[in-house]
Amino acid sequence: MSGLNAGSTRGVIRQGWSATVGDYAIAGGWSLGGEALMVGDAEGSVYAFAGKSGATAWARREIHEGGLLAMAVHPGGSTFATAGQDSRVLIWNATDGQVSRTIDVGSAWVENVAWSPDGRWLALSCSRQVHVYGADGAEAWRSEDHPSTVSAIAWSNAEELATACYGRVSFFEASTGKLQQKLEWQGSLVSMVLSPDGGIVVCGSQDNSVHFWRRDTGNDSMMSGYPAKPSALAFDSTGTLLATGGGEAVTVWSFLGRGPEGTRPGVLEYHVQPVTKLSFAPGAMRLASGGRDGAVVAWSLNRDGEGSRIGNGFLADVVAGLYWRPDGRALAALDAQGGVTVWRVGNN
Amino acid sequence: MNTQQKVPVSILTGFLGSGKTTLLNRILTEEHGKRIAVIENEYGEVGIDQALVIDADEEIFEMSNGCICCTVRGDLIRVLGNLMKRRDKFDYVLVETTGLADPGPVAQTFFMDDEIRAEFSLDGIVTLVDAAHIEQQLGRSDESTEQIAFADVLVLNKTDLVDDEALDRLETRLREMNRMAKVVRSKQADVPVDTVMNLEAFDLDQVLEVRPTFLEPEYPFEWTGVYTLDAGRYELSLAEGPDPAMSLVVVSDQGTDDAELREGAEWCVRRYAEPAEDVSPGDDIPAGKHVNLKLDIPGDKSFFLEVDTPQRVGLFAQHTAEEFDLQLKNAIGETIGHEAERTWVAQHEHDDEVGSIAIERDGDVDPERLNAWLGKLLMERGVDIFRMKGFISLAGESRRFVFQGVHMLFDGQPDRPWGDEPRRNQLVFIGRNLDEQDMRLGFDACLV
Secondary structure: OEEOOOOOEEEOEEEEEEEEOOOOEEEEEEEHHHOEEEEEEOOOOEEEEEOOOOOEEEEEOOOOOOOEEEEEEOOOOOEEEEEEOOOEEEEEEOOOOOEEEEEEOOOOOEEEEEEOOOOOOEEEEEOOEEEEEOOOOOEEEEOOOOOOOOOEEEEEEOOEEEEEEEEEEEEEEOOOOOEEEEEEEEEEEEEEEEOOOOOEEEEEEOOOEEEEEEOOOOOEEEEOOOOOOOOOEEEOOOOOEEEEOOOOOEEEEEOOOOOOOOOOOEEEOOOOOOEEEEEEOOOOOEEEEEEOOOEEEEEEEOOOOOEEEEEEEEOOOOEEEEEEOOOOOEEEEEEOOOEEEEEEEOOO | OOOOOOEEEEEEEEOOOOOHHHHHHHHHHHOOOOOEEEEEOOOOOOOOOOOEEEEOOOOEEOOOOOOHHHOEEHHHHHHHHHHOOOOOOOOEEEEEOOOOOOHHHHHHHHHHOHHHHHHEEEEEEEEEEEOOOHHHHHHHOHHHHHHHHHOOEEEEEOHHHOOHHHHHHHHHHHHHHOOOOEEEEOOOOOOOHHHOOOOOOOOHHHOOOOOHHHHOOOEOOOEEEEEEEOOEEEEEEEOOOOOOEEEEEEEEOOOOOHHHHHHHHHHHHHHHHOOOEEEOOOOEOOOOOEEEEEOOOOOOEEEEEEEOOOEEEEEEEOOOHHHHOOEEEOOOOOEOOOOEEEEOOEOOOOOOOEEEEEEEEEOOEOHHHHHHHHHHHHHHHOOOEEEEEEEEOEOOOOEEEEEEEEOOEEEEEEEEEOOOOOOEEEEEEEEEOOOHHHHHHHHHOOEO
8 A cells, every 4th residue: 555645744855655554663674775665563564665656565464473573674775684572583685575584582572683884793682682693694692681671772883782771781792792891870771872983872761861971981971851751862973963852852962062061952842742753864964853743853953953943744643763765865754553654855 | 642542451469379370360261352461470370372471571670869659660661662552452451460579660650651651551459368378478578568558459369278267357457557458358369350450440530439438537545435414523433454554535515416526536636646644543634635544553443523514524535434344423422324425446556567547537628738748748758658549628629639649659630529518538548657646637737
């Protein structure tokens, strides 16, 4: 199911196409250099849509029993991984929807999956462990149990994996699993993002705060006062701006100069319900935000964190995913009713 | 944007061996056809196919502020957060805790996390009690005490292993600890499913659906006799009885109807809170004062009352008249019959640190004073207050204000108009080492 009418849009957000999947759209990603959009949903189905038209290229229904939980497209763009409540990770060929490899971790949900930036490693988290697999599909190592279930994973660079859990961010050497650094703070870390150079690690915490560490000094800072838990976090590609959710406003911290400590953040107001997703356009000071209100907003930001709204789109339900096409000229948005919407994005 | 009904969640607690898994299986069998998700934390043997059983590690997440009231179950947030995304949502969620769990963080999860609160409603806390072993457990662990204190329903299970007398004693003890909970007895967790599910115990509309008897106030005295007396000198004689002393307050101008007796009783509660003055046999008893009659010498004892003007005099005594064969005699030694008599629910000596406090008062409450009192109480004692429920008559508000809470988390709102109903207040607190007298006086100071 797809069509070329994608609701009302304004500004740089222009009409594109829309389609639907079977249930809550959990995760997505662009593959094949932006030629295809992959989407996974809560019934465990995986879909591939043609990037330009929205036509369904292929679909595999209910392949993750219980539901899909995570998806990651390989940096090469031709394969991608999905993970689910069925304790499995599947490695797919994006073109034809064939599963080239299956990893079964046993009994736990696989809640996170991430490729290293060079595509050599695949990391997954299940319960209190992370497992890392090599390009050949062989398991390279698995961690010991973390103090609690791993809530987020991210690669700080091609050689190092970061994990977040209750009270701790850990860094592991990609090839051996050796623990390189451990940053501790008593709080339930629910989200994590790393600056593009890997030097700053930022976590959203259950107690409505954002906590970050500068890894070279080990110094940490906390931004509190958010009305809700900041589960959406995003760094721009230069590492200057950190956009955070945690309420109806998007709060943007600038790392220029000695900031963000002691500076006032940019506050972007438009959403009438809490922000659920944030994503920076590749190589641009352009941010997309999505909320529980179904609104998607494109913002143009200054280096001090202030910004202005340059476009809008609207979805039928809670925004569940935002994915810029690699060229930054289209934005895919997923919603809680299974809506898949792709808008073209203009220059101004 | 989700306007769908929230999914109810029941929490099942109880020590290992108390029958949680048996009860779970029973619910799943009887509720066949409903989509139920079970979140388990220890090796259970749930053997019902259609239920989704999820094993989750009990992950207690404390916040950096160190506040125990902000402590939540991180695993529940994750698991429920994923479950609620499904279009074919669940009809019901059952969370089984480990035997040693403190129910606080589980309950708080449904208040503290906005996304969970938007999709799920905490229906009630059901605590299974192994009738044969609970007494030992209560002596040994705080957790079992807390599980009882938090409960909306106490299932007194394995009753076939204990004799009736011991069961009654146990039930009395449990009720004293938690007078808010409904107590049901069972042999093999064979209780009707509707006694443990769909309780809506955390629904403000249901706050009043508590057992009516639990608000019968307790008094520091057991008996009142009212006598019509002329001016003169009277002798109060007591035979040997069970105690070497007895507290007493003599009230002048005491009425005899029920309202007047209650009014006198409330007045005496305050007198009883004051230190008692010792009175030895042969001495006069001052009116309006808390006295301690010394009864430690053998044989009959006499005390004296001086009455200036004809009036009705009320004796509010720590024990019933029968226990000491209490008699009031005039100057020529004739025994005078009482015009009215009443016994009260006596305050128990609470052996357990955990208990219930019920406050019931007529009239309106000043909202500002109430806020100040409750705010201070929750700040200072929130850690020790497990549950609270009730309704309040706020001055200037045409509707009842209903509230409930867990530790420091407080949830309240106006509900239906008072209409012709007499305006009054009912509050119940369940907690550890709560000072009943202090709380009563604190609340009374809020009355207009």
